Amino acid sequence: MGGVRTVEQRWEQFHRHGPNALLGIGALMAALSADLIGMSGADRYTTAGLLVAASALQLWWGRARSRAPARGTAARSYYVLRTLIAFALCWYNPFFSVFAISGYFDIVELVPGRFVRAGLFCTAVTMAGSQSGSGMPPASLTNWAAFGALLVLHFSLALLFGNISARETERTERQTATITELERANNRLEQALSENAALHAQLLLQAREAGVADERRRLAAEIHDTLAQGLTGIIAQLQAVTSTEDPAQAREHLDRAAGLARHSLGEARRSVHDLVPAALVHDDLPGALKKTVTGWAERTGVRADLTVTGTVEPLHDEVGATLLRIAEEALANTARHAGAARAGVTLSYMGDEVTLDIRDDGCGFDPAALPPRSGTGGFGLGGMRARAERIAGTAEIETEPGQGTAVSARVPLVRRN
Structure with a gap:
């Protein structure tokens, strides 16, 4: 410039x-x-x-x-x-x-x-x-001839250098305009960088707040799915102890209560450290679901079956934990509210996705009659949806009064590395 x-x-x-x-x-x-x-x-x-x-x-x-x-x-x-x-x-x-x-x-x-x-x-x-x-x-004629030749020479040179000068002037004007535009672009860039720096700081703060909120929701859901369900089971077993006079049955209920307490404590520790559920440490998802369904049936006295379809794939820990927690929550809801005589769990491997269906023949309910917390924002039905959406999946509930309840979760099939 x-x-x-x-x-x-x-x-x-x-x-x-x-x-x-x-x-x-x-x-x-x-x-x-x-x-x-x-x-x-x-x-x-x-x-x-x-x-x-x-x-x-x-x-x-x-x-x-x-x-x-x-x-x-x-x-x-x-x-x-x-x-x-x-x-x-x-x-x-x-x-x-x-x-x-x-x-x-x-x-x-x-x-x-x-x-x-x-x-x-x-x-x-x-x-x-x-x-x-x-x-x-x-x-003289000679001078006129010289004048004509010099006139042609001067006019030709003037045109030549005039064109060169015009092109040089045009080039200079273009260069000046380009430099001016570059200065404006640099000023806009500096302003954009300044705005981006402020926006970056704001985004970092929002990301931190979102991370904190997400971790709080995760811990709340884990506590609901482990401690709350475990305590509910312990209370049920202790109530059974007070209602029986048979020492053998009382001992059996006390053993179950102690087992639930140890299991809940272990799950609470795993939840704090964001570890996979204990059931998935030694078993794959079908095996963990099998133990979960069998244990739930023994505690509740409700007949429950597990069906696995498709080719079993080793799933990423987050995918397996999500489906296991959804199954546990759905079965817990069935035990508390459905009054069902039978329940069925179906795990299906279908190409690039995995589906989990939990059905019961209980009393069912009207989803529109549920309070907002239970329907969308709580740790029950809404919690199942939130868990599925966290890994780009979906969870849907189909139910009517007197027609039983069906929970269907679909998540991407992400294989374990």
């Missing part, structure tokens, strides 16, 4: 002071050559008058240039008057061509594009006439 401005500033200085300097050099050379070319007294006075006019024109343009629009009326008038004065000066002394040559350099700044060639041609006429050997007008 600095280099482009330096070139523009140099051309600006030349356009401002160059014609004045060339006029002074031309006047000095004309004065030194006046006797050599035989200028008469009248020619000298006329030349002096033209010099005064040229100086006044340059003084006026020096003041008006900063206010006059480029290629406007004032600029065109200045160029035409300067070209006419330069032609007249060269008529009396060819050394004034030093001043006339300035018409080649600033014509693009002063004259509209459609008149540039005409202006270049007029300057070429002045330059060719001053260099043809006898001044203006040419004195």
Whole structure:
């Protein structure tokens, strides 16, 4: 950007002071050559008058240039008057061509594009006439021939260098526009980076809060699925102890209560450390479900069966734990609310997904009549949906009063590494 401005500033200085300097050099050379070319007294006075006019024109343009629009009326008038004065000066002394040559350099700044060639041609006429050997007008046929050849040469060179200058000016303008646009883009980028930094900090805070909330929900669901169910089972076994007079049965219920307490304690520890359920440590999902269904049937006295279809695949721990917890919650709900005589659990491996269906022949219920917490936001039916959605799955409940209940969970089949 600095280099482009330096070139523009140099051309600006030349356009401002160059014609004045060339006029002074031309006047000095004309004065030194006046006797050599035989200028008469009248020619000298006329030349002096033209010099005064040229100086006044340059003084006026020096003041008006900063206010006059480029290629406007004032600029065109200045160029035409300067070209006419330069032609007249060269008529009396060819050394004034030093001043006339300035018409080649600033014509693009002063004259509209459609008149540039005409202006270049007029300057070429002045330059060719001053260099043809006898001044203006040419004195002989030889001088006319020289004038014609020089005119063609000057006009061709003027067009050539004019095109080069125009392309250079266009290139400079494009470069300046590109650099300006780059500066704007850099400013926008800096602003965007600043906004992104603030947004990044906000997202980090939100991610941390979301992580904390997600961990709280996970622990709450785990506590509900382990401690709450375990305590419910322990209470049921202890109540059975108080309602029987048979010491053997009482001992059996106490043993079951103790076993549930140990199991619940172990599951609570695993939940805190986000470990897989104990049932999946030594068994795959079908084996863990088999033990879960069998144990549940023994505790509740409800007939329950497990059916496995498809080719059994080793599942990722998170997938297996999710399906096992959903099965435990669904069976617990059946024991507490359904009054069922029979329940069935079906595990199906189907290509790229695994489905788990838990059905009972209990009393069923109206889902619309459930409180919001139990229907969507609690750790029962809503908790099963949340668990499935956590691994990009779904959980649906189908039930009607008197028609039993069916829970169906579908999750992606993600294999264990």
